[in-house]
Structures are given as structure tokens and as C-alpha cells.
Amino acid sequence: MSQALLDIRGLETAYGAVQVLFGVDMEVHAGEIVAIIGPNGAGKSTVIKSVIGLAPARAGTITFNGRDITREAPHHIPALGIGYVPQGRIVFARMTVEDNLEMGAFLIKDNAKRRQAVEAVFAQFPRLHERRSQLAGSLSGGEQQMLAIGRALMLDPKLVILDEPSLGLSPKYVDLIFEQLVGLKKQGRTLLMVEQNAARALELSDRAYALELGRNRFTGKGAELLANPDVRRMYLGGYGVRTGSAG
Amino acid sequence: MEEILDPIILGQLLIGGLLAGALYALLASGLNLVFGVMRVINIAHAEFMLVGAFGAYVLYTAFGLHPLLALFIVVPAVFGFGWFVQHALVERVVGQPMLTSLLATYGLSIVLLNIGVLIFTSDFKGVPALTGSLVFGEFVLPKPRAVAALVSIVFAVGVYLFLERTRLGKAVRAVSEHPHVATICGIDTKRIRMLTFGLAGAMAGAAGTMLSMIYSFAPESGADFIQKCFAIIVIGGMGNFAGALYGGILLGVVEAFVGGFLSTQWAEATAYLLLVLVLLIRPTGLKGAALAR
Ligand SMILES: Nc1ncnc2c1ncn2[C@@H]1O[C@H](COP(=O)(O)OP(=O)(O)OP(=O)(O)O)[C@@H](O)[C@H]1O
Ligand SMILES: [Mg+2]
Numbered sequence: 001m002s003q004a005l006l007d008i009r010g011l012e013t014a015y016g017a018v019q020v021l022f023g024v025d026m027e028v029h030a031g032e033i034v035a036i037i038g039p040n041g042a043g044k045s046t047v048i049k050s051v052i053g054l055a056p057a058r059a060g061t062i063t064f065n066g067r068d069i070t071r072e073a074p075h076h077i078p079a080l081g082i083g084y085v086p087q088g089r090i091v092f093a094r095m096t097v098e099d100n101l102e103m104g105a106f107l108i109k110d111n112a113k114r115r116q117a118v119e120a121v122f123a124q125f126p127r128l129h130e131r132r133s134q135l136a137g138s139l140s141g142g143e144q145q146m147l148a149i150g151r152a153l154m155l156d157p158k159l160v161i162l163d164e165p166s167l168g169l170s171p172k173y174v175d176l177i178f179e180q181l182v183g184l185k186k187q188g189r190t191l192l193m194v195e196q197n198a199a200r201a202l203e204l205s206d207r208a209y210a211l212e213l214g215r216n217r218f219t220g221k222g223a224e225l226l227a228n229p230d231v232r233r234m235y236l237g238g239y240g241v242r243t244g245s246a247g
Numbered sequence: 248m249e250e251i252l253d254p255i256i257l258g259q260l261l262i263g264g265l266l267a268g269a270l271y272a273l274l275a276s277g278l279n280l281v282f283g284v285m286r287v288i289n290i291a292h293a294e295f296m297l298v299g300a301f302g303a304y305v306l307y308t309a310f311g312l313h314p315l316l317a318l319f320i321v322v323p324a325v326f327g328f329g330w331f332v333q334h335a336l337v338e339r340v341v342g343q344p345m346l347t348s349l350l351a352t353y354g355l356s357i358v359l360l361n362i363g364v365l366i367f368t369s370d371f372k373g374v375p376a377l378t379g380s381l382v383f384g385e386f387v388l389p390k391p392r393a394v395a396a397l398v399s400i401v402f403a404v405g406v407y408l409f410l411e412r413t414r415l416g417k418a419v420r421a422v423s424e425h426p427h428v429a430t431i432c433g434i435d436t437k438r439i440r441m442l443t444f445g446l447a448g449a450m451a452g453a454a455g456t457m458l459s460m461i462y463s464f465a466p467e468s469g470a471d472f473i474q475k476c477f478a479i480i481v482i483g484g485m486g487n488f489a490g491a492l493y494g495g496i497l498l499g500v501v502e503a504f505v506g507g508f509l510s511t512q513w514a515e516a517t518a519y520l521l522l523v524l525v526l527l528i529r530p531t532g533l534k535g536a537a538l539a540r
Binding site for chain 2: 093094
């Protein structure tokens with residue numbers, strides 16, 4: 001097997017004295033969509049936060065693109081080619097849509113080039129372009145999620161990490177966001193996402209990891225997990241399933 | 248009573264209030280900027296102002312440098328001092344409970360005050376560099392006050408535009424809203440906090456330099472100002488930069504009228520009366536508090 005774009009080995013992470021991850025392993029290969037599923041509090045967000053440096057690993061290694069990023073400071077992460085869409089579609093509510101995107105391109109110091117990058121994302125999200133001078137706080141939930149995704153794309157990342165991109169959105173926007181994710185894959189980007197909408201996440205993803213209490217529980221192709229009776233019972237049996245596809 | 252309702256007297260009170268308010272606005276907006284970005288109330292903020300005032304005093308008495316020129320030395324110096332204080336002290340208490348940062352900056356204010364007394368004693372100082380008045384018809388503007396207000400407005404508006412328009416200024420606002428998300432945009436939040444504290448120091452230093460032309464001051468003079476600043480940032484909206492500008496001007500004007508109609512003793516209490524009044528009507532202050540987090 002070729003070397004993984006993102007390789008997580010034996011990841012242990014704690015918040016203060018409370019350990020949350022107990023040796024998680026994960027691989028994400030270039031061009032894949034990989035989903036992380038699991039119940040609330042399983043440690044899904046924590047895996048992501050460890051990758052981007054917001055919750056530094058206590059033990060284990062995280063390698064991205066052949067480079068050890070286990071102890072990398074979070075503000076060095078975007079320059080390496082990783083974009084992050086936080087859980088809860090967090091945007092800078094008191095800043096305009098345009099300024100939010102500009103912050104995603106903070107590392108581009110040249111004003112003209114930064115502006116170009118903003119225009120490129122506007123071309124991809126016409127809806128955001130229409131609202132460019134509105135405050136982000138005045139957007140609908142779905143529009144804010146688009147903005148958070150757009151902001152993560154500003155530096156043209158190889159890997160985009162999304163934490164619960166469809167959480168709390170209306171069905172119309174859930175569809176739209178999932179379409180956007182497919183679009184990102186078509187652009188040649190690699191996606192790692194946490195999703196509570198496990199059925200849809202598994203349908204969409206090439207591979208998936210199910211976490212439980214900070215440990216790997218199931219791993220496999222999205223379709224395989226979707227067909228696995230244990231997975232269906234534990235993760236698709238009612239909780240978080242919003243579409244009819246779970247049967 | 249007719250005398251007091253004389254439009255000329257009213258106009259004069261208004262002018263006096265606006266001039267004083269501009270200085271308050273500059274001072275308080277720096278305090279609010281720091282609070283907005285790192286949720287730290289810098290009790291030593293007025294001492295930064297006095298560093299500026301004593302800096303102007305030394306430059307004037309030792310070298311005959313006019314305070315307007317002293318700005319070019321004092322402001323960068325206090326900026327650097329603020330940057331250093333953030334690095335050496337405040338950075339350690341960011342994210343800690345409010346009491347911790349209050350105690351840390353209270354300690355700093357005591358240290359600065361005592362260094363001030365050691366060097367300058369507790370005698371009142373002043374910088375009588377500018378005298379005379381501008382006369383517009385019936386209205387009189389004392390020159391030092393007019394110049395101080397003008398400089399204050401230029402500084403406050405300059406910082407406001409920096410925050411609104413520039414890449415770094417927007418990063419300051421981004422950090423004040425969501426530090427974690429700002430980090431993951433590639434923004435080094437520690438540097439932004441040092442920049443912020445430096446800027447707030449520079450604003451206080453500019454206010455102090457201007458103050459030195461208007462009032463007599465001693466190392467102990469900070470207490471009055473910091474209390475007014477607390478009232479202003481709550482009136483304007485905690486953490487809201489523009490709110491502090493409005494709050495400062497409002498306090499200056501209301502103080503002037505209260506002083507004119509009632510007495511200067513009442514003027515001293517104005518800040519608190521205004522505070523209670525504003526909070527009764529708008530609990531988050533005039534411009535809304537920036538406490539979403
Ligand atoms: N900042 C924090 N400080 C302390 N404990 C935390 C912190 N963040 C998360 N935790 C704890 O760590 C555990 C894992 O949290 P995490 O957010 O990774 O779960 P999750 O799988 O993403 O859950 P959810 O589906 O609710 O988002 C939980 O028990 C949570 O309470
Ligand atoms: Mg989570």
C-alpha cells in the first residue's frame with residue numbers, strides 16, 4: 001500500500017487529567033474521503049483537534065505528507081496544506097463574509113493575491129458572493145457552513161478536515177453540503193470528516209472508522225460498514241440518522 | 248436659571264465635554280480592545296497613560312521637546328513596553344479565571360505607581376507647553392484641550408481603521424471572536440495579543456502625552472482615570488472598540504453638563520450614574536457587548 005497522506009499511529013490525547021483517546025490508529029490516502037463515526041463523546045472531534053494541534057497528542061505520532069506534525073503548533077498547520085472546518089460551523093460572526101474568507105487566506109501577505117484567492121472561492125460559492133458584504137452572523141446556518149468550508153479552502157489545501165458538516169442543518173442544506181463534499185473530492189482533494197449522519201457519511205466515503213470510548217472499534221470500506229449488522233445496530237439504529245437510507 | 252440655559256453657556260459646556268470626552272474615548276478604547284481580544288481587564292491601563300505623561304514631562308523639562316513632538320518618541324516606546332508586558336506577564340494569565348488576570352494587572356499597576364513615586368515623588372507635575380485659546384465667535388477653546396482632543400480623535404480613528412481595514416487588524420478581530428479558529432487560519436494568536444497590548448499601550452501613552460498639557464498629574468493619578476474607563480467600557484459595551492469611543496464622548500459631555508448645572512462633586516459621580524442609567528436601558532451597553540464566547 002502506498003504511503004498514507006495522513007497517518008495517525010497510537011494516538012493518545014487528554015484534556016488535563018482526563019484521557020480521551022487511548023491509542024487511535026487511522027490512515028487517510030490521497031484522494032480518499034474518510035469518515036469517522038461514533039457516539040457522542042467517543043473522541044471524534046478530539047482526533048481531529050490532535051491532528052491540527054488544538055489538542056496536542058500525549059503519545060503516538062501523526063504524519064502528514066511524510067512530515068511528523070505530532071507537535072506542530074496549530075497556526076503552522078494551514079501552511080502545510082490542511083484546511084479545517086470546525087464543529088458547529090463557527091464563523092467570525094461580527095465580520096463580513098468577505099473578511100471571513102480573507103482570514104482563511106491570512107497567510108497570503110500580498111493584498112492583491114489574497115483578494116484573488118477570495119474571488120476564486122466566491123466563484124465556487126456564488127451564494128457567498130451575493131452576500132459578500134453582509135456580516136457572517138446574519139447568514140442562515142447552511143450559508144454559514146458554506147462560509148466555514150470556503151474559509152478552509154482559501155489556501156488550496158490537499159486535505160480538508162470537516163467536523164460534523166451537516167449537523168443542525170435543514171435537509172435542503174444537508175444535501176447541498178454533501179454535494180459540495182463530492183465536488184471537493186472531484187477537485188482532487190482528500191477529505192477526512194466526522195459525521196453524526198452516519199448513513200450518509202458511509203455512503204459517501206471510501207473508508208470509515210468507527211470510534212468508541214477513544215478506541216478504534218470498526219474499520220473498513222464505507223459500503224462494508226454500511227452492510228455490517230453490528231455497525232448498523234450500533235450506529236445506524238436510530239440515533240443521528242436523518243435519511244431513509246438506513247432502512 | 249436663565250443664565251444656565253443661555254445657548255452660549257450650553258454650547259461652551261458641550262464643547263468642553265466633547266474635548267474631554269475625546270481623551271476618555273482614546274484611553275478607554277485601548278482598555279476595551281485588550282478586553283475584547285483576551286478577556287483581560289488591565290487595571291494598570293491608566294499607569295500606561297501616566298508612563299506617557301511622565302515621558303512627555305521628562306522630554307519637555309530635559310530637552311524642551313514639545314508634547315506634540317514627544318508623541319513620536321513616547322508612543323512607540325509605550326507600544327514596546329506594552330508588547331513586553333504582554334510577553335512577560337499577561338500572556339501567563341490569558342485564559343485563566345478573571346480574578347487571576349485582575350490580580351496580575353493590579354500588581355503591575357502597584358509596581359508602576361511605586362516606580363513613579365521613586366523617580367518623580369508624589370508632587371504634581373505639568374507640561375505648560377501650550378497656552379492660549381482659540382476663539383470662534385462667542386465660543387472659546389483652550390488650545391491645549393483642542394489639540395489634545397484632535398490628537399485623540401486621530402489616534403482612535405486610526406486604530407479603528409486599522410482594525411476594520413487591514414489584514415492584521417482583521418486578524419485582531421478574528422482572535423477576539425474565536426481564537427481557536429483564528430489559529431487554524433494561520434494566525435499566531437500570541438503575536439496578535441502582543442500587538443494588541445502594544446497598541447492599547449500606545450493609545451494610553453498618546454492619551455497621557457496629551458493629558459500632560461492639560462492637567463497636573465502625579466504617579467497616583469491613575470485611579471480616577473481607570474475608574475472612569477471601567478464605567479465607559481461597560482457603558483459602551485464590554486470588548487466593543489467603537490462602543491468605548493461613544494461611551495467616552497458621552498461621559499465627557501454628560502460630566503461637563505452635570506458639572507455646569509450642579510457641581511463638580513456631582514460630576515465625579517457622573518460616570519456611575521450614567522453607568523446605572525445605561526445598563527437599565529441596555530444591559531449590554533450602547534453598542535452591545537462582545538461576549539459571545
Ligand atoms: N476542551 C475539553 N476539555 C475537557 N474535556 C473535553 C474537552 N473537549 C472534549 N472533552 C471530553 O472529551 C470526550 C471526547 O470529546 P469529543 O468532543 O472528542 O467527542 P465527539 O466524539 O466529537 O463527540 P460529539 O459527537 O459530541 O461531538 C468527551 O467526554 C468530552 O466531554
Ligand atoms: Mg465532536
